Amino acid sequence: MEDEIYDHVSHKHGLSRIPESARKGETSHVCYGCWRAFLPGEATYGCSLRCGFEWFLHKECMEMPREITHPIHPSHPLTLALNHSKFKKCAVCKSTEVGGLGYKCRQACDGFWIHMECCEGFEDKDEKQAPLAHPSHPQHELRFSKKTRWCPFPCDACGATEKKGDSYICTLCDYWIHHSCALLPHSAHFPHHHHSLSLAFSTPRHYILNRFDCGVCNTTLPLSRWVYHCRLCSYVVHLNCATSTFVDGENEDAKVIDDERVATKFPIAVDEMYEEMIIAFVKRQRGQILIPRDHGKYSFSHHPHPLTFNAFSSCSSSSSQDHYKKDDEEYDEDDFDRWELTCDGCTLPIRAKKPTDDDDDDYENENGYMSCDECKYFLHLSCFNLPLEIPSLPIHPLKDHNLRLHHVDGKLTGWIRCDICRGYTNGLYYACTYKGCVFKIDIKCASLPNTIKHAAHPRHNYLKLVTENEFRSGFCVNCYWPISERKEQYKCNCCRFCVCAKCVMLPATNKHRLENHVLALTYDAYVNRPGEFYCSNCEGQMQPRDYMYHCRDCDQSFHPRCFPATSGDYRNINFGREQYVISKIHDSRHSLRFQIITNKKRCDLCHVNYYDKPGFQCVSCFFVVCLTCGLKHMG
Numbered sequence: 227m228e229d230e231i232y233d234h235v236s237h238k239h240g241l242s243r244i245p246e247s248a249r250k251g252e253t254s255h256v257c258y259g260c261w262r263a264f265l266p267g268e269a270t271y272g273c274s275l276r277c278g279f280e281w282f283l284h285k286e287c288m289e290m291p292r293e294i295t296h297p298i299h300p301s302h303p304l305t306l307a308l309n310h311s312k313f314k315k316c317a318v319c320k321s322t323e324v325g326g327l328g329y330k331c332r333q334a335c336d337g338f339w340i341h342m343e344c345c346e347g348f349e350d351k352d353e354k355q356a357p358l359a360h361p362s363h364p365q366h367e368l369r370f371s372k373k374t375r376w377c378p379f380p381c382d383a384c385g386a387t388e389k390k391g392d393s394y395i396c397t398l399c400d401y402w403i404h405h406s407c408a409l410l411p412h413s414a415h416f417p418h419h420h421h422s423l424s425l426a427f428s429t430p431r432h433y434i435l436n437r438f439d440c441g442v443c444n445t446t447l448p449l450s451r452w453v454y455h456c457r458l459c460s461y462v463v464h465l466n467c468a469t470s471t472f473v474d475g476e477n478e479d480a481k482v483i484d485d486e487r488v489a490t491k492f493p494i495a496v497d498e499m500y501e502e503m504i505i506a507f508v509k510r511q512r513g514q515i516l517i518p519r520d521h522g523k524y525s526f527s528h529h530p531h532p533l534t535f536n537a538f539s540s541c542s543s544s545s546s547q548d549h550y551k552k553d554d555e556e557y558d559e560d561d562f563d564r565w566e567l568t569c570d571g572c573t574l575p576i577r578a579k580k581p582t583d584d585d586d587d588d589y590e591n592e593n594g595y596m597s598c599d600e601c602k603y604f605l606h607l608s609c610f611n612l613p614l615e616i617p618s619l620p621i622h623p624l625k626d627h628n629l630r631l632h633h634v635d636g637k638l639t640g641w642i643r644c645d646i647c648r649g650y651t652n653g654l655y656y657a658c659t660y661k662g663c664v665f666k667i668d669i670k671c672a673s674l675p676n677t678i679k680h681a682a683h684p685r686h687n688y689l690k691l692v693t694e695n696e697f698r699s700g701f702c703v704n705c706y707w708p709i710s711e712r713k714e715q716y717k718c719n720c721c722r723f724c725v726c727a728k729c730v731m732l733p734a735t736n737k738h739r740l741e742n743h744v745l746a747l748t749y750d751a752y753v754n755r756p757g758e759f760y761c762s763n764c765e766g767q768m769q770p771r772d773y774m775y776h777c778r779d780c781d782q783s784f785h786p787r788c789f790p791a792t793s794g795d796y797r798n799i800n801f802g803r804e805q806y807v808i809s810k811i812h813d814s815r816h817s818l819r820f821q822i823i824t825n826k827k828r829c830d831l832c833h834v835n836y837y838d839k840p841g842f843q844c845v846s847c848f849f850v851v852c853l854t855c856g857l858k859h860m861g
Contacts, residue, residue, distance in 0.1 A: 235306055236258070236281070236283070237273055237281075239273050239274060240273075241272060241273065241288060242271065244272045246264075246270065257282060257283055257287055258282070259283050259287030259290070259326060264284070269284070270282050270283075271285060271288045290327075290342060291306070292305065293305050294329060296318075296340065302333045302335060304329035304332070306327065307330050309326065309328060309330075309339070315339070317340050318341065326342075328340060328341055329342065357369055360403075360408055362403070362427040362452070363382075363396055363399070363403075366396045366398050366401075368401070369395050369396070370392065381393075381403050381404050381407060382403050383408075383427075383451065384451060384464070384466055386466070394408050410452075411425070412425045414468075419461055419463075421456045421458050421459060423454040423461070423463070424455060425453075426452065428449065428451070429447045429449055429451070429453050430462075433453075433460070435769075436460075436769040437769065437771065438462055438771055439722070441461050442467035442470060443721060444703075444718075444723045445464075445722050447462060447464070448464075453465065457756065458753075459750075459752055460756070460770050461752075461753075489678055489679050490503070490506070490675050491678070492680045492681065493680075493730070493747050494734055495733060496574065496575070496733045497575070497577065499572075500569075500572065500574045500606060500608070501579065501592075503670060504606065504609065504669065505608045506673065506675070507608075507672065507673035508611050508612060508613075512613055516607075516611050518596075521535060521536075526605070528633040528654065529633075531600045531601065533597060533603075534599055535595075536595055536597050538578035538594055567597075567604045568604065568800045568801075568802065569595075569653070570603050570604055570605060570653055571606065571612065571653050571654040572653060572668075572669040573652070573669075579593075609654065612654065614631050615629065615630045616628065616629050617629075619656075620675075621674055621691065621727065627659070628658070628660070629657065629672075630656065630659050632655055634651070634652045634653070636652070637652050638820065638857060640652070642657075644668040644798065645714075646668075646671035646728065647797070648728055649795050649797045651798035654668075655668050670731065671727060671731065674730070675691075677691070678730065680725060681749070682704075683725075685721070686718050686720045686723070688719075689723070689725065690718075691714075691715075692715045700724040702725055703724060703725055704726070704729040704773045705726060707726055714727040714728075729773060732773060732786050733792060735747065735775075736784070736789045736792055736793060738784055740763065741782050742780075743780060745777050745782070745784060748775065751783060758770075759783050761774075762783060762784055763784050763788035768783055775789070775793075788838070796822065796840055799840065801821050804819075804820065805817035805819055808851075808859050808860055811856075811859045816849070817845050818842040818849075818856070819843055819845055820841075821843055822838060822840060823840070825843055829852040830849055832854070832855055834852065841856060842856040
């Protein structure tokens with residue numbers, strides 16, 4: 227079947243489709259209609275008689291209408307014409323000169339010319355379509371533009387620049403949207419969310435203020451593009467993501483690290499941190515744990531007295547109660563369960579682990595703890611086995627930056643601040659030995675693994691630690707600290723999700739003296755709960771996407787920092803069980819306990835606000851004194 231021959235204004239002979247091999251000359255590689263190069267295999271039309279005419283057209287350019295009406299020049303129709311001899315400025319884009327095919331005014335209005343590509347999509351005068359009044363652009367009506375192949379600006383709805391497809395254009399404002407975007411429903415159900423989503427023609431302000439990302443791809447939301455969002459859950463997604471076929475559980479990461487079957491799951495409850503982190507860390511570093519076989523004396527390099535091994539009793543109550551008995555006083559979450567022992571190494575509680583069927587042969591290693599008979603000093607068995615020096619850590623992987631084990635001067639003085647969680651500690655810690663490096667890390671943060679799975683990101687399986695020699699842009703989804711400033715962050719390999727180690731270390735649950743229920747660490751408190759969030763402790767407004775301790779039954783929310791002894795600045799402080807008598811400032815018959823101050827807002831001596839900070843609080847009355855004033859008068 228012979229190719230069809232088309233009559234065209236650009237040439238005296240008819241035009242037909244020609245093979246690529248027939249194109250010769252300097253001008254044969256570009257279309258003289260739109261001035262874009264021909265792609266391999268693209269239909270090319272030239273002189274059907276091969277008369278030597280070396281100009282060629284795309285099929286779409288050849289099919290452009292002979293006459294159009296353009297809104298920029300509505301008084302006269304415009305006619306398709308070929309201009310070989312001279313160049314003119316385009317009346318639409320005003321930036322390039324018109325050569326080859328273009329549209330000119332049939333009435334010769336002062337040489338009025340328009341690029342052919344600037345007219346693509348405007349209908350033939352006999353094929354007009356009614357203008358569209360769209361709520362996204364109430365100022366003006368939108369004109370239908372058919373089969374647009376090129377546009378100098380992206381779609382104002384989805385942000386994409388399409389080379390083909392119908393669209394709607396406002397010629398007065400340069401507003402342009404895809405035809406498909408113009409027909410999007412104002413509300414619809416999507417498989418990735420359980421409520422109907424509403425269409426918004428710009429990202430609502432509260433999503434921007436609260437640093438929301440797209441709920442599907444975890445990337446930044448546009449300021450002026452359209453989004454779908456849930457009015458009940460504060461859930462928001464890009465237009466393209468709303469209609470994507472992404473399926474939860476699709477994960478390239480799982481194929482890459484199939485061997486990470488025992489990746490630690492976060493967040494971890496305080497009761498489980500020792501088993502899940504410290505024991506695993508010591509086994510990774512030393513390979514084995516020293517097993518005391520009797521009640522003999524064992525030396526420990528960071529304590530002046532010998533330590534004794536104490537086995538947990540076989541009955542339900544642990545032998546740790548032989549050291550401390552529980553008082554008949556009201557429980558306070560800031561007391562750190564003082565009736566139990568607290569390890570002076572990792573500052574976690576010392577508790578007998580109940581044996582299970584999953585326990586390995588090393589379970590007996592942890593069937594006891596170390597204690598000092600001369601002072602109140604206690605250690606987990608694994609903390610007693612901490613290596614004195616390690617060559618490096620994944621979280622501090624610099625060459626020649628060895629880490630050495632250190633201890634503070636005491637429970638009340640010499641505290642150091644961990645460079646990972648930014649909390650103070652009076653337990654054991656590692657410090658870098660490299661000259662000029664001041665890196666310090668507490669035992670819990672030193673135990674962080676390379677790969678984790680986090681409940682805040684169930685879509686993908688694993689998060690990998692960002693090391694010093696990797697540069698990846700991004701911010702922690704909770705505290706919004708940039709990776710470029712703090713490398714100790716875990717990042718998903720499949721999307722932009724990133725969480726810093728400080729937020730990873732937040733305990734799974736907390737208990738506040740103002741709330742009767744145990745509060746779970748929550749990442750989606752805004753789901754099914756419209757409105758603003760306020761902390762029940764400090765009464766400060768909370769961003770709905772921030773990690774918070776929330777009770778759905780009572781609708782109570784708390785900042786993690788408002789639990790200073792468990793998830794705030796003093797999460798790694800061992801407050802101990804000692805009681806102090808400071809007769810210079812308080813009745814000698816009343817003992818003072820070192821703890822977080824909760825009875826009063828101000829110190830009774832310096833009158834500075836020390837509420838929710840460490841100090842001394844009387845066990846018999848409401849006297850409180852800050853740590854500085856207490857140490858000053860302690861003898």
